[in-house]
Amino acid sequence: MCDAVVQEKAISVQNEFGLHARPAAQIAQEAQKFSSVIHIGMQGREIDAKSILDILSLAAPRGTDLSLKAEGCDAYEAVQRIARLFEERFGEGR
Amino acid sequence: MAKHVLTGIPVSSGVAIGKAFFLNKNRLSQAPRQTIDEGLVRQEQQRLGQAFTLASQELERIRGNVPKELQEHGALIDSYLMILRDKKLGDSAGEYIKRLRINAEWALEKAVADVEQMFNAIDDEYIRARMQDVRLVTQRVMDQFAGQENGAMPVGHRVILMAHDLTAADTIELEVDKIMAFATAMGGKTSHAGILARSLQIPAIVGVEELEQSITDNSIVILDGFNGRILIQPTEDELNKYTGLQYRFEDYQRSLTRVCHLPGETRDGYRVDVFANIELFEEVTSVLDNGGEGIGLYRTEYNYMNRSTFPTEDELTEIYTDLATIVAPNKVVIRTLDLGADKLSSFGALEEANPAMGLRAVRFCMAHKDIFRTQLRAILRAGTQGHVSIMFPMISGLQELKEIKAFYFQIKEELRKEGTAYNPDIPLGIMIEVPAAVLVADSLAREVDFFSIGTNDLIQYCLGIDRTNKHVDYLYQPLHPAIVTSIKSVIDSAHRAGIEVSVCGEMAADPFCIPILMGMQVDSISLTPQAIPGIKRIIRQVPMEDCKVLLKEVLESESVAGNNVLVKEMIFRRFPDELMFYTSLLDGD
Numbered sequence: 292m293c294d295a296v297v298q299e300k301a302i303s304v305q306n307e308f309g310l311h312a313r314p315a316a317q318i319a320q321e322a323q324k325f326s327s328v329i330h331i332g333m334q335g336r337e338i339d340a341k342s343i344l345d346i347l348s349l350a351a352p353r354g355t356d357l358s359l360k361a362e363g364c365d366a367y368e369a370v371q372r373i374a375r376l377f378e379e380r381f382g383e384g385r
Numbered sequence: 386m387a388k389h390v391l392t393g394i395p396v397s398s399g400v401a402i403g404k405a406f407f408l409n410k411n412r413l414s415q416a417p418r419q420t421i422d423e424g425l426v427r428q429e430q431q432r433l434g435q436a437f438t439l440a441s442q443e444l445e446r447i448r449g450n451v452p453k454e455l456q457e458h459g460a461l462i463d464s465y466l467m468i469l470r471d472k473k474l475g476d477s478a479g480e481y482i483k484r485l486r487i488n489a490e491w492a493l494e495k496a497v498a499d500v501e502q503m504f505n506a507i508d509d510e511y512i513r514a515r516m517q518d519v520r521l522v523t524q525r526v527m528d529q530f531a532g533q534e535n536g537a538m539p540v541g542h543r544v545i546l547m548a549h550d551l552t553a554a555d556t557i558e559l560e561v562d563k564i565m566a567f568a569t570a571m572g573g574k575t576s577h578a579g580i581l582a583r584s585l586q587i588p589a590i591v592g593v594e595e596l597e598q599s600i601t602d603n604s605i606v607i608l609d610g611f612n613g614r615i616l617i618q619p620t621e622d623e624l625n626k627y628t629g630l631q632y633r634f635e636d637y638q639r640s641l642t643r644v645c646h647l648p649g650e651t652r653d654g655y656r657v658d659v660f661a662n663i664e665l666f667e668e669v670t671s672v673l674d675n676g677g678e679g680i681g682l683y684r685t686e687y688n689y690m691n692r693s694t695f696p697t698e699d700e701l702t703e704i705y706t707d708l709a710t711i712v713a714p715n716k717v718v719i720r721t722l723d724l725g726a727d728k729l730s731s732f733g734a735l736e737e738a739n740p741a742m743g744l745r746a747v748r749f750c751m752a753h754k755d756i757f758r759t760q761l762r763a764i765l766r767a768g769t770q771g772h773v774s775i776m777f778p779m780i781s782g783l784q785e786l787k788e789i790k791a792f793y794f795q796i797k798e799e800l801r802k803e804g805t806a807y808n809p810d811i812p813l814g815i816m817i818e819v820p821a822a823v824l825v826a827d828s829l830a831r832e833v834d835f836f837s838i839g840t841n842d843l844i845q846y847c848l849g850i851d852r853t854n855k856h857v858d859y860l861y862q863p864l865h866p867a868i869v870t871s872i873k874s875v876i877d878s879a880h881r882a883g884i885e886v887s888v889c890g891e892m893a894a895d896p897f898c899i900p901i902l903m904g905m906q907v908d909s910i911s912l913t914p915q916a917i918p919g920i921k922r923i924i925r926q927v928p929m930e931d932c933k934v935l936l937k938e939v940l941e942s943e944s945v946a947g948n949n950v951l952v953k954e955m956i957f958r959r960f961p962d963e964l965m966f967y968t969s970l971l972d973g974d
Binding site: 309311312313315316319320323339341342343344345347348350352353354355 | 460461463464467468470471472473474500503504506507508509511512515518519692693694
């Protein structure tokens with residue numbers, strides 16, 4: 292057993308085309324590697340970061356502010372890794 | 386005559402003659418709906434799980450076979466796999482089986498309907514369109530229930546592929562070298578099949594009515610990708626005719642590849658610079674591939690649309706600098722924002738009865754100087770690299786132009802005082818697209834370094850017709866004497882003032898209009914990158930003398946119909962291939 296922790300971080304969508312299919316796939320893929328429950332919040336709504344369909348349903352364009360929240364043993368690492376995807380603009384270059 | 390002729394929307398040119406082959410013809414069957422006994426719930430859930438596993442394995446196999454040149458598609462397959470594994474589908478369907486005691490097919494349909502409801506609420510067309518991906522993925526699971534093979538084509542020879550629809554995943558499975566052409570029952574001008582066909586350079590037709598009912602596997606067909614026709618069981622004569630056309634088109638394409646990297650110069654030494662119109666940075670590759678000699682029109686609107694905030698000065702500077710650098714030593718003409726308030730979602734819609742004549746382009750920019758300032762500063766800063774020019778759209782008079790220039794000089798002064806690096810000598814130009822600007826072109830020409838004639842808007846404003854309005858689009862006539870005279874007069878004004886003039890509307894990309902523009906001695910043209918090779922071929926083969934004679938005849942004629950005939954006669958004499966392979970603006974849609 293481990294100690295469940297709650298980890299939160301404010302992030303923003305920086306890639307040119309926003310959270311379209313490919314970034315959404317990357318986020319879900321990364322989130323699924325962790326045992327923590329991971330949520331993405333946008334304007335009062337919370338969705339499951341492990342579901343590509345949920346992420347797509349945010350329809351978040353560039354410039355959107357989001358909150359990332361994980362709860363579980365590996366919450367800290369999960370938040371770090373997913374936040375990094377956003378910072379690296381999902382490898383889109385711009 | 387062939388036994389039967391079907392028509393559809395041509396999306397990729399060329400001719401193919403061969404045997405028809407249907408992909409997944411039986412796919413349309415409705416999934417069975419049943420209720421089940423409580424004792425069968427576990428078993429049904431297992432059946433569901435198995436179908437998902439098999440569909441997933443199949444997609445993984447496809448993913449592994451994606452050739453390198455189609456890696457874009459490979460990434461798509463990755464997102465399909467993610468969708469397939471999403472608990473919104475599988476887990477949710479499993480729940481439905483248990484809760485409602487229904488069969489796996491029905492439960493999956495319900496899970497998909499839930500997702501669809503979620504997607505329908507989204508105010509973003511692109512994301513909404515992803516629902517297609519969800520449907521496509523679930524269809525694969527449904528196929529597993531039915532025990533249907535969804536595998537590769539069991540064919541040993543090349544075929545003309547027929548399908549209800551072709552999605553990205555379908556096309557991956559195809560052995561592309563075995564396909565001569567596509568036809569689909571569904572789809573429109575922008576559908577995936579068309580994009581794929583053009584990238585593979587094979588003919589394709591979409592939206593073919595009665596395709597599935599009329600054609601059976603192995604029937605001999607001719608697919609005419611120029612006119613969107615499929616001839617079923619053609620006659621000997623038709624076969625001969627189309628075989629001839631096929632050879633001719635292949636020759637024609639080879640000749641395009643040969644000329645596209647040569648300069649746009651007539652046989653008698655008259656030079657027309659051929660630039661490209663682009664909207665996205667990524668299009669630069671296509672400009673270079675097609676022999677574009679620079680960017681004659683960079684539309685900057687894209688960076689402002691579909692987002693909640695305006696781009697920052699640094700962001701724009703970076704994009705413009707990248708563009709200027711990659712295109713150097715050739716030039717980039719950056720057109721300032723040509724949008725109306727109606728196109729800026731972040732701005733809140735303005736109530737305008739007639740946006741085309743409303744607060745847009747430079748009018749909008751001068752009403753919102755903070756937005757304009759950001760863009761002008763970014764262009765001025767980016768101008769330190771490569772060869773950047775600025776172009777203002779929709780100028781309608783001298784006073785307006787002077788005010789814009791005064792604002793521009795004020796911004797330059799700001800940059801100078803701050804000590805920010807910028808290019809103080811960027812050439813300034815304007816679009817001539819409002820009829821008033823045509824009439825005062827002489828005085829406008831003294832204020833700027835170049836003109837660019839935007840024929841699309843000029844035709845609409847001059848003839849007073851909205852081209853997208855089906856009731857009046859027949860009046861969209863590029864060779865209306867008023868249009869020809871207007872363009873000629875603008876070019877003459879520019880040359881009297883000693884400045885250069887370009888044409889950047891669709892007329893510049895029309896093989897039938899180009900000889901007239903050349904006769905007017907236009908200095909350059911700017912057009913969509915894909916059209917450059919075909920236009921260069923004409924420029925390089927037609928002598929200037931002929932263009933001048935044609936122009937004289939056109940100017941003397943008083944009728945549009947007469948002009949169209951004159952032009953077509955010349956094209957027929959010199960360029961019979963173009964007459965065959967192009968749909969001209971002159972023909973209407």
